[in-house]
Amino acid sequence: MRTIEPIAKLDLAFSLFCLQHRFSYPLSRLSKAISHTGDGHLYAVLGGLAWWMDGERGLMFLLVGLLAFTIELPLYWMAKNAFKRRRPQELSELVTSFITPSDRYSLPSGHTAAAFLMATLLSFFYPELDTFAFVWATLIGASRILLGVHFLTDVVLGALLGLGCAQIALTMLAGA
Structure with missing residues (x-):
């Protein structure tokens, strides 16, 4: 556990740097809006629209996306429950949380995983x-x-x- 202690200290220092300045509250409104685009509903809409508007390529985008999320979601939940890393506001009273997270643990970020999965697929197709x-x-x-x-x-x-999950799905279905 000592080997990750410097990383944990750096993480907390970075969070404090980001959250303890006069722009935190106004920036939180914009951050909420951006974060909301990664809640998941947009991914389903993009897949459906691609299939409807782009024929075979759109269908492949949808199928690879479904496979990628089928791989990513269990890995995400296993990692969350294996690491059981507490969220920033639990580790320091100096950290302000502007939203209530949907689950208990922080590692890895599911919103980020899903966004980079989708970005990878969008950039491929x-x-x-x-x-x-x-x-x-x-x-x-x-x-x-x-x-x-x-x-x-x-x-x-x-x-x-x-x-990684996007690349696995692309390799399996699209021959990338």
């Missing part, structure tokens, strides 16, 4: 959306930190989880 997709996914990860519900490493590991 619709390369013209590449920059937008990854900027959006990064903003979702940043919003989770700015809302006080995740540490930086939660977001980084969430992004890696999403990227």
Whole structure:
């Protein structure tokens, strides 16, 4: 446990830096809006629209997305319950949480994992959306930190989880 202690200290220091400034409250409103786009409803809509509007490519986008989320969700829940990392506001009374998280533990960030999974799929099937997709996914990860519900490493590991699950699904179904 001592090997991760410096990382945990850095995580807490970064969270305090992000959350203890005069812009925290106004920034939390924008962060809530950005974070809400990663709640999951948008992914289903994107998959359905792609299938409806883009024929075979859209159907493949939907199928690869379903497979990727089928892989990602159990891994996410197993990691959450294996690490049992407490959220920032539980570790320091100096950390303000601007929302109530949907589950108890923080590692990895599920919102970030899902956003990077979707960004990876969008960039594969619709390369013209590449920059937008990854900027959006990064903003979702940043919003989770700015809302006080995740540490930086939660977001980084969430992004890696999403990227990895998307790549596995792409390899299995799309031959990528």
